[in-house]
Each structure stands twice: as C-alpha cells, then as structure tokens.
Amino acid sequence: MKFRLTPFWILCLTGGVAIFSSTMAKNPALPLYVKSLGISDPALGFIAASSTIVGILASLPAGAISDAIGRRRVVLFAAVIFATAPFLYLFVHNAGTLVLVRVYHGLATAILGPVALAIVADTYAKGRGERMGWYSSATLVGRFLAPFVGGLLIFGNDFHLVYLADGVAGVITLLLAIRLPKDSTGNARVADTLRKNWRKYVKEVSFVFRHKGILATSGVEAAQYFGYGCLETFLPVYLNEKLGFAAWQIGLLFTAQIVVTAFTKPIMGRLSDKYGRIRTIMAGLILGGAIIMLILTTSSYLLMLILIATSGLGLAIVTSSTSALVADLAREEGRGSALGIMSGIMDIGQSSGPILTGILIGAFSFTLAFTTAGLVLIVMSIIFWLVMRSSRQQTETTGVQDK
Template sequence: MSTLQDTPYASASVRWLTLLSICVATFLMPMSMSAVNVALPAIAADLNADAVLVSWIPTMNLLGAIALQLPAGRIADMIGRKKVFLAGVLLFSLSSFAITLVDHIGWLLLMRLLQGISGAMIFGTGMAIVSQVFADHGRGMALGLTSTSVYLGLTCGPPIGGWLTEWWDWHAVFLAPLPLAVICAVLVWIHVQETERKLDERLDWVGSLLFIVASSLFFIGLSELPDWTGIILGSLGLALLGLFVYQQEHTPYPLIRLRRMVKNTVFFRSIQASFFMYAANYPLQFLLSLYLQYIRGLSPAEAGQLMLLQAMMMAILAPIAGRLSDRFEPRIPATLGSLLFGVGFLILAMLNQDSGLEQVVLALLVMGTGFGLFSSPNNNGALSVIPTDKLSIGSSLLNISRTLGNMLGMAVVVFLFNLMIGNAQLVPEQYPALMDLLELAFLLCCGYCLLAAWRSWSRGKVHVYVETK
C-alpha cells in the first residue's frame, strides 16, 4: 500500500488526473440529485405518492448522508481514503440501479437512503484528497474546480432529468449516471494514491451508533412536526446528541473532539456559514420545480432548462472565487456571496401565479453569482486551518455542516407541507396554498443567508491564522 506523501503528487500531470477523478464523482452526485427533483411530479403520478411522500424523496437522501458522515470520515482516516471513496461509488451505482426495479414509493425511499450513505462516503473523502494533493499547489483553485464540477452536475441534472422523463420515463433518470460511475471508479483506482493506514487507532463504535440514531431521530422528528410524534422524536434526538457530545469528550478514540473544533474559530465559523447557506440552497430546486411545473405549467424539460441558469453562474464563478481566496481573505467573497444569495430569495418571494418568467431568471442569475462567490472561498478557508492527518474528518465535518443545512432546509419544507397542505394531492385547488407555502419558504431561506453572511465575516482572517500556527 502506498503512503500519501509529496512524492506521488510531485508531477503536475498526476495531480490533475487525480483531481479529474474526484471531479467526476462530485459531478455525478449532484447531477443525479438535481435530475430527480425535476422528475418528482412524474414519480408522484406513477407511484401514487401524496405531497408529503414526494417531499421525502430528496429528504431521504439527506438522512443517509448526515447519519454516516462522521463515521465515514473517521474510517477513511483510519483505513484509507481511496478505499472509502471507491466503496461509496459502488454503493451509489448499485442503489441507483435498484431504483429502476421498484414499483412502490417505500422501496424508492429506501434506495434513496442508501444513495445518501454513498454520498457521505464520497464527499467525506473527495475534498480531503484534493486538499492533500494540492496543499502546496493552489489548493483554493483546486477546490474551486471541485466546486465547479458540483455545479456542472447541478447544471446538467435538470435538463437531463427533464429530457429523460419526457422521452422515456423517470426510471431513466437513475440509470443515466451509471456509465459515469464506472469511469470515476477506474480513474480513482488508477490515479489516486492510498493514504497510510493507522493501525494504532480504533473506530468509536458507540459514538458512531449514538450519532446515527440521534441524527436520524432528530431529522425524522423535525419532519413530523407539529404532531406529538415529531416533538417526542425530535426531543429524544436532541437528548442523544447531547449524550454523543459528552461521550466524545471521554472516549480514547473519538470521532471528533468537539471542544477542540470550537476553539478553532476560523474552522468552526466556516462550517456555521456553510450550514446556513446550504439550508437556504437545498430546498431551492425542489420548490422551484413545483412552482414552474404546477403553477406555471412548464414541462419537466422546460423547467430543467430554466433552473440550470443558477448552476451555470456557479460553475463559472467558483474556480475564479477559489483562486481569489488563495490571494485574499476568503471571508470577503464568501460574505458578499451570502448576501447576494439572500437578495435572490427576496426576488423569488415576490412571485405570484401571474409573474413573468423574467423574474425567475433574474433571481437565478443573482443566486448563482452569490453561491459561486461563497462556496470555494469558504471551503478553502475551512480546510486551510486543518492538520494534514485530519483532513478526512475535517472534510467530513464540512460536509456534515452542508448536509445538516440541507436537512434543516428540507425538514422545514416538509413541516410546511404538513402544516399548510397535508396529505392532499397537488391539484389546482391546492395552488393558492402552495403559493403561500413557497413565499414563506423563500423568506425563511433569505433569513438563513443573512445568518451565513454574519458567521462568514466573523470568522476572522484565515491567512493570519495560518501564518501564526
């Protein structure tokens, strides 16, 4: 087994081939995710799913990702990032193929849970590998290109999902990523060097189980509010999370030393900013897909083509912003991006059933600019202050903040559906209630963006922090 040191990546060609292999996977996951959002009405009609069950299709993906994120990062630091990364790609491929065989919404939701677990394995190691390889060769730019691959996936997902849904059916949306998964696995197997195995460390099985159960109960509880079931499950989840924090401070092999993380102001506030930004971003495509297809009557392909505008702006700006964060303080572009993202949600909150599509286009362009300015500098700032041997767990924590934000954003949306629409089918009689829900959700997302801007600016100066360590 090779040891990940400077020598294997001294060659620029090896570094870039390694980056390419990671970018293929980070393209694959968001492409599948955004394509599914466009196919939701077709899935609902085919499987007879009500509004709440439809909202669980993107949500189950998050549940799997959040529950396994910390254990996956810890295992990767112990046995090797390459192994965990490849296992994640394999699980994603198998669960995607299995979805094409289901004929009931329950089985589909289970497969989406497995896809979320595979995402935890891929994203928990992908950024760590890139950060290690490019530590002394423009890490911000490399992370920016990794972010670009995510946004290109988001860009291609909606039109691909729309076209496949119209020309074939929604099952094809889950088959389309499989060839890319094979390419990704081959590239990673050939070009990525394995990290050194840490035989003197152990996985904290008790802490892992506590975290999985606690995060799952809390997530399910949020989605069941305001019922008493939701209150009980959410409270139990919070109690177990408190027990997890206590247990992590008293075990010899913790998943994470939370007290040490909180003391690292730059890293802690960077992941807080990421949490709030993704709480705003994740429900966006789901909500816009409902507005464009149900309220405005667009086809899946038309809705997908319109929604790709935001991701196109992200893809263009992410590597530029990442490069800037190598030279200037990351909090400057990241904070500006958070504020612009909030402006886009204000524009969307003013939509009504007769609004012109130009208003949606303007909002998506502003939001794409904002998120493109935020993502790469924020990731670069966070990972710049993490020791090399802790990059996988640092990457996992950064992705946990993203996934927790996604979870909060979608849990609030599911709660709004329970409260304002319930189990009713989304028929024209429900459109006024749907518009009220969309307006409230967009305003809440704007509030998340303001909180992200506050935490982003208050993180301090990253370059000064690194120089003094």
C-alpha cells in the same frame, strides 16, 4: 504523444460523473416522481431530505476513516454505491421504499464530498481555494447537465429512462475511481490501521469540535444548502403547478444556475486565496438570500432565468471559500475529519431545508416559505461575521487571516 490524465483530473472526472448521476436522480425527476405517486408536499420534503440526513451521520466517520486508512479506499466504497443505487429506483412503487433508496444513494454523496476535498487539500497548500474550486466546478458540470438531460428523459409519468441513465453514469464513476492512484497506506489491512490510529483521530475530531472558526464556517455551509434545498425541492413544483412550466423548461432553469456556479467557482476560489475568505463568504450569503426572497415575485420565464442564474453566483461565492477555509483552519492529520464534520453540518441544513419548507408551504404559502429560507442565509452572514471576529485570535494562531 499519448495523452494521460493526471490524478487530479481523474478525481475531477470521478466527482463530475458521480454528481451527474446523483443529481439526475432528484432534479427535476424526484419531485415530479413523488407527485406522480400522489404524495403530499410535506411528505415530499421528508423524502427529499432522506438522502441528506444520512450525510449528517456518515460524513464525519467517512472523513475520519479516510484520515486513518487512506482516501482512495473510501472513495472506492462510495463509487460502488454510485454504481448500484440508481437501478434500485426502477423497483420503487411507494414512499417507504423510495426513502430507503434515497438513504442508500445519499450515503455515496456523503462519503465522496469530504474525502475528495481532503485529497485536494492534501495535495495543494498554495492555491488551495482555486484547486478546490476546479474540483467543485467539475462536479457542478455534472450537476448542471443533469437537470436538463433528466428533464428530456422524463416522459409523462414514465421515469425508467432517467434512472437507467443514472445507473450507466454510476458504473462509469466506479471505473474512473479504480484509476485513482494508491495512497500512502498501501496494502495495509483496514482493521489494523484503524486499531493502530484510532486514538489519534479521536483527538483530531475533538479538536475540530472545539474550533469556533471551523464550526462557524460549517454553519455557513449548512445555511447555504438550506436555501439550496428549498429551491431544488419546491421551485420545480411551484413552476409546474402554479406557472405551468414543462419539465424541460424547469430543468433548463436549474442548468443555468449551475452553469454560472461552475464557471465562476474557480475564479471566486482564486479571489478568496488572494483577498481572504470571510468577507467573500458574507457577500455570497447576502446575495443568495436576497435572490431566494425575490424569486417568486415574477412569472416571467426570462426574469426567472436571470434570478436563478444569479443565485448560482451566490452559491459559487460562498462554497468556493468554505471548504478552503476549513482546510486552512484544520490540522493536517485531521483534515479529513474537519471536512467531514463540515459536510455533516451542511447536510443538516440541506435536509432541514426541504422539511421546514414543506411544512411552511402546507401550513401557509410558497411565499412565506421562500422568504424564510432567504432570511436564514442573511441572518447566518451576520452570525458568521460575529463569530469569526470574536475568534480572530484562534484563527490567527492557525495561520489564517482575512485580508
């Protein structure tokens, strides 16, 4: 009997390989590459943030355009970038060029994230949180393999092998994306479709920006990735410079974090489907914030491994619920726009995390910077609860209640 992948699992593979490629380009390669060029910590924060800054501008249009012209076309556009961007790192010799490459590479992730989740949300109404969890876990498999593989491919200050491997993974992403089935837009011209439907999607975007629940949930995503950006960008530098850990040891730590996230995310998504999303999100934020505040208190590799793995559980708890909650709250015809707005707001958090952390490290210390990042998550859990409680009537009218 011939084995055939379903469209859902083709999408999962596409996302997994794409994120494997993009993550290997930055973790742990990017901070170490930047340091090999003699660039300062504050500048490293801006370089790390450059790829996510583009997401602030690109995610909303990507989601809205996918509402209008179909999801597959937008995913294919992102896949072309995944297939070409990694090879450009081979020609980088200064900070300015590296920023341009990071912006181009970041555009692919900014597009793929909300559009792929919109495909899952469109396909599954029942068990949406669990299915989104499975897709996210597929991307996390790529994310947790990337630091370890990337660490093995770095030899001193030679980064050629790691970026060649990135390029191969990007080409595979494109080949997988081509296999995704065509959607309801068929072969209609993009320009004609946009001209016909643009008023409707402006209305949907306006609805999302007025929805307190969607905006609060998007703020949670921003806070979560603010903390994650802090860890991802500066913990490798701290471990290498302060504690003397090798690149492969650092890569293994981040692999452990994402392994925990990947294996627990579908479970957390199923729990949020059954018991409600709001309390789940709050618990994950508090756990993640506490870990970030504690992680620099030890020099033990084993204890560091336990702490960073536990931070992966906090990440799973939060992100298994946020996308599903936004999809629940949004109207069907504007779901891509809602998820795009969430992704854009998330990128504000992820890009500002390295920038603020770099400034605080340069002016004060690693300890103050990481404590601040942890507090952001804990304070956001309180704000989220207050906003969702005050907007409960709006939430209930859309059919979403936290049990």
